[in-house]
Amino acid sequence: MSPQTSGLAIETAGLVKTFGETRAVDGVDLSVPAGTVYGVLGPNGAGKTTTVKMLATLLRPDGGEAHVFGHDIVREADDVRSRVSLTGQYASVDEDLTGAENLVLLGRLLGHHKKAARQRGEQLLEAFGLTEAAAKQVKHYSGGMRRRIDIAASILNTPDLLFLDEPTTGLDPRSRNQVWDIVRAVVAQGTTVLLTTQYLDEADQLASRIAVIDRGRVIAEGTKGELKASVGAGSVHLRLRDPAQRPQAEEVLRLALDAEVQREPDPVALTARVGGGAAGGRGAAEQAARALAELTRVGITVDDFSLGQPSLDEVFLALTGHDTRTRDAQGTRDAQGTQGRQGHQVDDTELHDTKGEAAA
Amino acid sequence: MSTVTPTESKELAPVSAESLAALLIAKERPPRPSALSASVTFGWRAMLKIKHVPEQLFDVTVFPVMMVLMFTYLFGGALAGSPREYIQFLLPGIVVMSVVMITMYTGVSVNTDIEKGVFDRFRSLPIWRPSTMVGYLLGDALRYTIASVVMLTVGLILGYRPDGGVTGVLAGIALLLVFSFAFSWIWTMFGLMLRTEKSVMGVSMMVIFPLTFLSNVFVDPRTMPGWLQAFVNNSPITHLGSAVRGLMAGDWPTAEIAWSLGWSALFVLVFGPITMRLYNRK
Numbered sequence: 001m002s003p004q005t006s007g008l009a010i011e012t013a014g015l016v017k018t019f020g021e022t023r024a025v026d027g028v029d030l031s032v033p034a035g036t037v038y039g040v041l042g043p044n045g046a047g048k049t050t051t052v053k054m055l056a057t058l059l060r061p062d063g064g065e066a067h068v069f070g071h072d073i074v075r076e077a078d079d080v081r082s083r084v085s086l087t088g089q090y091a092s093v094d095e096d097l098t099g100a101e102n103l104v105l106l107g108r109l110l111g112h113h114k115k116a117a118r119q120r121g122e123q124l125l126e127a128f129g130l131t132e133a134a135a136k137q138v139k140h141y142s143g144g145m146r147r148r149i150d151i152a153a154s155i156l157n158t159p160d161l162l163f164l165d166e167p168t169t170g171l172d173p174r175s176r177n178q179v180w181d182i183v184r185a186v187v188a189q190g191t192t193v194l195l196t197t198q199y200l201d202e203a204d205q206l207a208s209r210i211a212v213i214d215r216g217r218v219i220a221e222g223t224k225g226e227l228k229a230s231v232g233a234g235s236v237h238l239r240l241r242d243p244a245q246r247p248q249a250e251e252v253l254r255l256a257l258d259a260e261v262q263r264e265p266d267p268v269a270l271t272a273r274v275g276g277g278a279a280g281g282r283g284a285a286e287q288a289a290r291a292l293a294e295l296t297r298v299g300i301t302v303d304d305f306s307l308g309q310p311s312l313d314e315v316f317l318a319l320t321g322h323d324t325r326t327r328d329a330q331g332t333r334d335a336q337g338t339q340g341r342q343g344h345q346v347d348d349t350e351l352h353d354t355k356g357e358a359a360a
Numbered sequence: 361m362s363t364v365t366p367t368e369s370k371e372l373a374p375v376s377a378e379s380l381a382a383l384l385i386a387k388e389r390p391p392r393p394s395a396l397s398a399s400v401t402f403g404w405r406a407m408l409k410i411k412h413v414p415e416q417l418f419d420v421t422v423f424p425v426m427m428v429l430m431f432t433y434l435f436g437g438a439l440a441g442s443p444r445e446y447i448q449f450l451l452p453g454i455v456v457m458s459v460v461m462i463t464m465y466t467g468v469s470v471n472t473d474i475e476k477g478v479f480d481r482f483r484s485l486p487i488w489r490p491s492t493m494v495g496y497l498l499g500d501a502l503r504y505t506i507a508s509v510v511m512l513t514v515g516l517i518l519g520y521r522p523d524g525g526v527t528g529v530l531a532g533i534a535l536l537l538v539f540s541f542a543f544s545w546i547w548t549m550f551g552l553m554l555r556t557e558k559s560v561m562g563v564s565m566m567v568i569f570p571l572t573f574l575s576n577v578f579v580d581p582r583t584m585p586g587w588l589q590a591f592v593n594n595s596p597i598t599h600l601g602s603a604v605r606g607l608m609a610g611d612w613p614t615a616e617i618a619w620s621l622g623w624s625a626l627f628v629l630v631f632g633p634i635t636m637r638l639y640n641r642k
Binding site: 053056057058060078081082084085086087089092093094095096097101105106108109110111112113116120123124126127128129130131132137142144145148153155157158175178181182185186188189191 | 372373374375376377379380381383384385386387389390391392393397398401402404405408409412413476477478480481482483484485486487641
């Protein structure tokens with residue numbers, strides 16, 4: 001069966017999973033359209049992996065329900081299993097076996113005859129540039145190679161739905177780009193991908209819709225544009241030459257960007273969010289450029305200027321009013337900066353709007 | 361042989377998007393494998409692991425040799441007049457005892473393996489659920505065979521002469537393998553139930569030592585106090601020991617064989633479902 005082009009690959013309602021006192025997943029509602037990449041964005045411990053494990057039939061939910069291509073994940077677990085594949089931090093391959101052996105093993109378990117399993121394995125190793133490493137035990141693979149063999153093992157049979165749980169965490173930038181290329185190739189052939197990530201730019205690169213998840217709940221959901229509209233596409237940081245010009249510059253910026261402008265502790269620095277609200281995430285750069293031109297026109301000298309995408313921290317701060325780190329005492333592996341701590345909070349109506357649009 | 365040394369610094373061959381796309385176009389799926397086929401595939405996985413880490417055969421080669429030599433010479437003179445005479449009685453029993461003891465490593469390997477990522481992948485496959493565990497036990501059956509052959513060889517060198525000939529010995533080993541396969545479900549249960557490798561080891565020792573020593577492997581139970589005889593005469597190890605001893609001696613001890621198979625069935629019926637329940641909950 002091929003995935004329905006216009007249906008839902010995943011539909012969950014009030015999904016709950018508790019571990020002792022902790023509600024790891026606390027009422028998650030998701031609707032994932034088939035044939036797209038759906039991003040689930042959140043910090044460590046937000047409940048992303050637990051959600052994926054439930055959807056992949058590895059964990060039994062404690063409440064709510066979920067359907068994958070119309071099959072109930074508890075009552076019709078085997079139907080779900082035959083249509084999904086998962087890969088990520090936990091579902092991997094046998095480290096003691098070689099890359100080729102792993103693919104033959106899984107090919108056999110998927111019902112291929114020995115010859116077909118070996119052939120498909122060889123073709124995948126070839127496509128993933130792993131032919132030379134085929135006879136090496138996986139424990140001797142580098143991080144980038146590991147991720148490739150993991151994904152290869154997940155597409156031995158082309159799945160209708162592929163779960164990728166933090167596929168690039170811990171990879172260097174080049175390996176990360178290569179994984180992204182693989183994901184794009186997989187989606188181009190009609191497979192739905194559920195991608196969990198801690199990185200906003202990864203979700204931005206790959207996903208068409210994004211759900212932001214925190215403390216086991218979906219706190220925002222929508223297309224990339226909608227999400228950015230609620231958060232602000234980025235922040236502009238300015239340093240002026242003359243501190244005396246700051247009040248004037250602040251006024252110019254507020255008019256040009258139609259956004260709140262903040263004074264930094266540094267007497268020459270100003271920060272503002274761009275691309276939020278009406279701009280809908282589009283044209284942040286143009287807005288910023290217009291503001292810069294306006295400053296120059298009125299004779300204010302700008303020494304330093306930067307426009308940054310909001311980091312995951314900023315998204316969280318904007319959506320929840322708390323930092324990703326505050327609940328993560330051990331510290332996250334998050335590579336993003338902690339700037340934007342003093343950013344403003346998006347009010348509830350704005351968030352509500354985003355959700356309303358998503359549902360429509 | 362490939363000479364590639366995979367390191368982060370080494371440039372990886374690029375991913376070929378076209379060949380990947382060509383592979384992904386194939387949407388047809390073969391029918392899911394039969395329970396037997398999936399189990400045999402997992403058994404093959406166990407063999408591959410032995411191939412890659414042959415050191416793990418230490419406990420089925422050196423340990424059994426040690427057991428045979430130790431007990432033959434330790435008790436031989438005292439119990440039967442000479443080691444050479446004692447081994448006629450001891451060998452089938454010591455084979456039973458050693459193999460049953462070796463089964464406990466199953467629990468340890470299940471416990472260390474279950475934490476690894478690959479188990480989640482197995483659990484997400486549409487296959488007969490117990491096949492992962494059965495595959496384990498099939499791989500272990502090979503280890504038990506090796507241990508039996510090693511001990512028989514040592515025994516033959518020391519003067520053991522089975523009256524049952526090749527047929528009797530093979531029948532004895534076959535019965536032992538069936539029993540060990542069934543008995544191992546206790547260990548898969550502990551392997552999944554207990555949190556650390558150490559606790560699995562500790563609990564296994566507590567079960568296996570009294571069970572194997574309190575049997576008819578070393579001495580005739582009639583020399584024991586009455587209360588102990590009650591336990592020893594009903595122990596599955598005693599039944600199995602008598603059956604294997606009888607088969608290797610050329611007899612056909614129907615009752616003892618039936619007892620051994622009955623116990624085997626009981627182990628599978630009780631501990632198999634508990635293991636699978638734990639496996640599905642993990």
